[in-house]
Amino acid sequence: MYDTFHALILKPMVYRDNETLVSFITERGTRGSGIAKGTKRPTARWVSSFEPLNLVNISLFGKENQNLKRITSCELISSPMLLGHxxxxxxxxxxxxxxxxxxxxxxxxxxxxxxxxxxxxxxxxxxxxxxxxxxxxxxxxxxxxxxxxxxxxxxxxxxxxxxxxxxxxxxxxxxxxxxxxxxxxxxxxxxxxxxxxxxxxxxxxxxxxxxxxxxxxxxxxxxxxxxxxxxxxxxxxxxxxxxxxxx
Ligand SMILES: [Zn+2]
CATH class of the missing domain: 1.20.1440.120 (Recombination protein O, C-terminal domain)
Structure with missing residues (x-):
């Protein structure tokens, strides 16, 4: 089952090898998390979207009651990080x-x-x-x-x-x-x-x-x-x- 929504990234953490565990807050104000695979690959398009407080459009895939769903895409909408500040x-x-x-x-x-x-x-x-x-x-x-x-x-x-x-x-x-x-x-x-x-x-x-x-x-x-x-x-x-x- 796929689910796509807007969220603010909270914390990215290295999980197993080549995987990142990402927590986020959804528009409903609940905390969620998911696993992104292949994040160590040099071509990984994920990594830059997973910075804290990035506003993203995120897609998760997994069974309804599965604990950790898989992040299948994460599109950056805006980032609060500023050079030199x-x-x-x-x-x-x-x-x-x-x-x-x-x-x-x-x-x-x-x-x-x-x-x-x-x-x-x-x-x-x-x-x-x-x-x-x-x-x-x-x-x-x-x-x-x-x-x-x-x-x-x-x-x-x-x-x-x-x-x-x-x-x-x-x-x-x-x-x-x-x-x-x-x-x-x-x-x-x-x-x-x-x-x-x-x-x-x-x-x-x-x-x-x-x-x-x-x-x-x-x-x-x-x-x-x-x-x-x-x-x-x-x-x-x-x-x-x-x-x-x-x-
Ligand atoms: Zn008083």
Missing amino acids: LESNLVVGCLADLFDRVTQEGLEDPRLFRLLKTVTDGLKSRPDEADLILAYAEFWVLFLLGWLPDPKTCGHCQGTNEPFTILSEEMGWLCQRCHPINKGEGLPNETKEYLNHLKLATPMSLQRQNLNSETFRTISRLLRQRLIGEMGVSPKCYDVLFRSSGL
């Missing part, structure tokens, strides 16, 4: 790794595909904003998977007016009234504004202006730690990215 290309690797971990076979969430597609397009158009786009993607993964409470209201009093002072394990964001702090402690003043900007913006409309760099650094680090905590593992490409860029 190391940081943006490293972020591509991080996002592919992240989505490879948070998507699951048999579990559909089209919002995850749409998110990954828009951040991929965003990176391609705005590679210099790669760190901001990564932070945006991490925020949305946390939010869509229910790992982060809504950034509008305090998790204790449900108030919306006071600034947030901490992100607590049990109750989420807490406001100045419910969790008072001294000046200079706790979350940066503009935390709520920054989170709401992430929620309302798209990768194309994200603004660095008006964004205090300390707020950005503190909050992206906090959210990233939460994400890594929820996944239970820190993707290797994160280490590479942070070592090379000092994010």
Whole structure:
């Protein structure tokens, strides 16, 4: 049985000799994988299509309930990799790794595909904003998977007016009234504004202006730690990215 659909490539891995195991996310937002044969041959037309976050039109062949179907063709539609943009290309690797971990076979969430597609397009158009786009993607993964409470209201009093002072394990964001702090402690003043900007913006409309760099650094680090905590593992490409860029 043949099946052809659009997908974003997540991870290509050498499998058996001359074979590559490729994972991808489909438009329905489910994780899939397949085996491509003959990928070591010098004439293999596959190899370049299997780069992380390539948008492809992929065909699989196999019995309906066969675990690993065979990839019979993989046509490249677009690639986010850009010559000379190391940081943006490293972020591509991080996002592919992240989505490879948070998507699951048999579990559909089209919002995850749409998110990954828009951040991929965003990176391609705005590679210099790669760190901001990564932070945006991490925020949305946390939010869509229910790992982060809504950034509008305090998790204790449900108030919306006071600034947030901490992100607590049990109750989420807490406001100045419910969790008072001294000046200079706790979350940066503009935390709520920054989170709401992430929620309302798209990768194309994200603004660095008006964004205090300390707020950005503190909050992206906090959210990233939460994400890594929820996944239970820190993707290797994160280490590479942070070592090379000092994010
Ligand atoms: Zn409160």
